Amino acid sequence: MTVSDATGLDVEAIREDFPILDRQIGGDVTAPGPDETDDTPLYYLDNAATSHTPRQVVEAMTEYYYEYNSNVHRGIHSLSQEASVAYEEAHDRVAAFVGADGREEIVFTKNTTEAFNLVAYTWGLTELEPGENVVTTQMEHHASLVTWQQLCEKQGAEVRYVEIDEDGHLDMDDLRSKVDDDTAMVSTVHVSNTLGTVNPVAEITEIAHEHDALSFVDGAQAVPTRPVDVGAIDADFYAFSGHKMLGPTGIGVLYGKERLLEALPPFLVGGAMIRRVEFEGATWEDLPWKFEAGTPPIAEAVGLTAAIDYLEEVGMAAIERHESELARYAYDRLAEFDDIEIYGPREERGGLVGFNLDSVHAHDLSSILDDHGVAVRAGDHCTQPLHDVLGVPASTRASFYLYNTREEIDELIDAVDTARQLFA
Amino acid sequence: MSGSDMYRQQILDHYKNPRNYGEMPDPDFSHVGENPSCGDTIKVDVKLADDDETIEEISFTGDGCAISQAAASLLTKKLPGKSIEELQAMDTDDITEMLGVEISPMRIKCAVLARQVAQDGAKLYRGELDEKERTITEE
CATH class of the missing domain: 3.90.1150.10 (Aspartate Aminotransferase, domain 1)
Structure with missing residues (x-):
């Protein structure tokens, strides 16, 4: 063989x-x-x-630690500048890989789960109203399902689960009947981690948009294994993890449309995500840094870049x-x-x-x-x-x-x- | 520790033909428990001797992986004649020894479920434990 x-x-x-x-x-x-x-x-x-x-990913991370390990966005010294460039460009590399418009739309998180929580704690707690609903599916990973379930409980909103048919496909009629004008979010897994089902996420996103709802797609099993274009899907949010796509653990990605991310409050607050801090208040950095509080996963971002290089070379x-x-x-x-x-x-x-x-x-x-x-x-x-x-x-x-x-x-x-x- | 070693004849025999399986009509105490990682459930029924101390009879019902069910079956053979103190003194090594095989680290919770259920049941019976609806084996 x-x-x-x-x-x-x-x-x-x-x-x-x-x-x-x-x-x-x-x-x-x-x-x-x-x-x-x-x-x-x-x-x-x-x-x-x-x-x-692969070796190429481990070697890229080793090179980072041996040659230019430094904190980002702080130092004026050479190592910090080199690390900052590599870290920022990792966002560009991910953006190009999944068809996002630019680094402003790519937030590095710990994993897919954190990407869901980021949206729940920012969009969910400020925008989701009592009486509204979130439509998701019976085949969601707990990362998505538990996040929406708990958010809806907090907000007095309803969570609805689209049923699956005998073959393990989503029942699209059920989806159409569950998405209504009170739906604020439709969240669907792109490829089911249990059934292997590939869901029609572009079609689902279109249905969500017809009802002025947002669309969140869980791409944890999709981005590693097939070409993904978030622009073509037209999803408002899309999440995936580095460690399932030849990259290191400790880094995940939240894609979000720039105008949406711009309007959201920050998730975690503290260092690196601020522009100006006074005792009485603070203002936030530009995207995507507004959502990346504290020292970020720098070596992991370097590793993820190398993983994407590897995947693209194979095709x-x-x-x-x-x-x-x-x-x-x-x-x-x-x-x-x-x-x-x-x-x-x-x-x-x-x-x-x-x-x-x-x-x-x-x-x-x-x-x-x-x-x-x-x-x-x-x-x-x-x-x-x-x-x-x-x-x-x-x-x-x-x-x-x-x-x-x-x-x-x-x-x-x-x-x-x-x-x-x-x-x- | 390899998988098939874990499934020696004794384990498979007790899994396929569990001993003392079934509900007891008039137990002195009963208790249920689960191991969420495998979805194993075990219920034990215990009858004590007149001294209110010696285990006279123990039966179980349950559902789950071979390790959890075989361990329960073996335990019901081992415990009659033993005192509650002896039951409470049983640790993980005693269970491994009873099973006659080494249990891989990820499966220990399956192996100790029945023992934990019996121990908690006895503690509840003696009022040594606050009200506990079911035992759950976790890390």
């Missing part, structure tokens, strides 16, 4: 850039890192939780094709077995497959898969209400990225069979 014919990715060459894919597992897990008792190759199929980090369209092909292959292999239930649609899905093996709890299955070197996510995937809809306490999810191969999916299928035999 070298080049994946269908998609044109040189997977073998890509894998060379990810040293962690070479490590063995199976030994002592009470201390971090490999040890001499590790004896099983790693098949990493948990990319929807976090992706691995987002090629990555999307590769993911779709692997997801289809995994879906069809799992579907060969009557005792496996797969969640979400077969056609057009993100690069992940959630399933359950009859009579084996997802956590037992995951433990057995781990013994075979197969790393998957087992549990509720931060979508507990969706699991209630599916009628299961937990599911197992295999999720793929640009370095995964069909052979790794075959390993998954073999390991699932071991579990089947063990519990028979």
Whole structure:
């Protein structure tokens, strides 16, 4: 297996850039890192939780720490200027990557969850009125669902959940009936982290706008895996995380339309986000700095820039094709077995497959898969209400990225069979 | 610690054929608990001997992963004849020893659920614990 014919990715060459894919597992897990008792190759199929980090990203961050580590927007000295330029340009790089108009529209947060909270605490607490509603969906990640649920409770507003159909698609008729003239926000996940469903977020945004509501799209599973153009979607807010797209942990992105961000009050206040402070009051910095209080994730921004460079060099369209092909292959292999239930649609899905093996709890299955070197996510995937809809306490999810191969999916299928035999 | 090691014959046997499974008609105390990470639930019913101290009989009902259910089944075999003090003295190592396998760190909460439920149930019975509707095993 070298080049994946269908998609044109040189997977073998890509894998060379990810040293962690070479490590063995199976030994002592009470201390971090490999040890001499590790004896099983790693098949990493948990990319929807976090992706691995190529050398190029680690090296860019190392270079930052070794060569120009400094605080930003403060010093007049050379290191601070170099760090400031790199940090500011990271916003430009992200803006160009997702089709935003410029750095003013790109706020660095800790992660997607913080991006949701930022909007809830600024827009939500000042604009959302009692009697209004927020429309979101049954397939939201807790980052979105819990944020809107708690905000609505605080504001005396109503939260409405759009239902899913048998295949795991959004029921668009239900969405149209739930969005009304009292709707202030429509919040939809772009690609479901549990079902793999790709939602028609441009269409949903249009429906929101017809009712003068805002549209927030959760892109945590979309930006890493497919070309995304926030302008084409016309979303008012769009959020994603660096660590799911080959970047470091500790940095996420909130995209917001400039005129909206301009009108919002700050979220966290303190250093770096102010223009002028007196004992009696303060004024705020320009966008996006108004929303980035305190020392920001500078090394992480440098790492995220390198991650975007890497992804663009491989090509987002090629990555999307590769993911779709692997997801289809995994879906069809799992579907060969009557005792496996797969969640979400077969056609057009993100690069992940959630399933359950009859009579084996997802956590037992995951433990057995781990013994075979197969790393998957087992549990509720931060979508507990969706699991209630599916009628299961937990599911197992295999999720793929640009370095995964069909052979790794075959390993998954073999390991699932071991579990089947063990519990028979 | 590897997964399949965790699923040795004894665990699978107790998972597939749980011992002392079912509700007890007239228990001295009952208690329920859950492990939210796996969605495991366990309820134990306990009958004490006339000394109000020795565990005479214990049964359980529940739902969840193999580790949690097998641990509950094994516990109901181990406890009869033991005193409540002995139950309260049981720690995680005793559970691991009873299971006969090492439990990976992420699964300890499953393994100790039944013990925790029994211990909290006994404390509630003796008024040593403030009213607690259910036991939850968390980090």
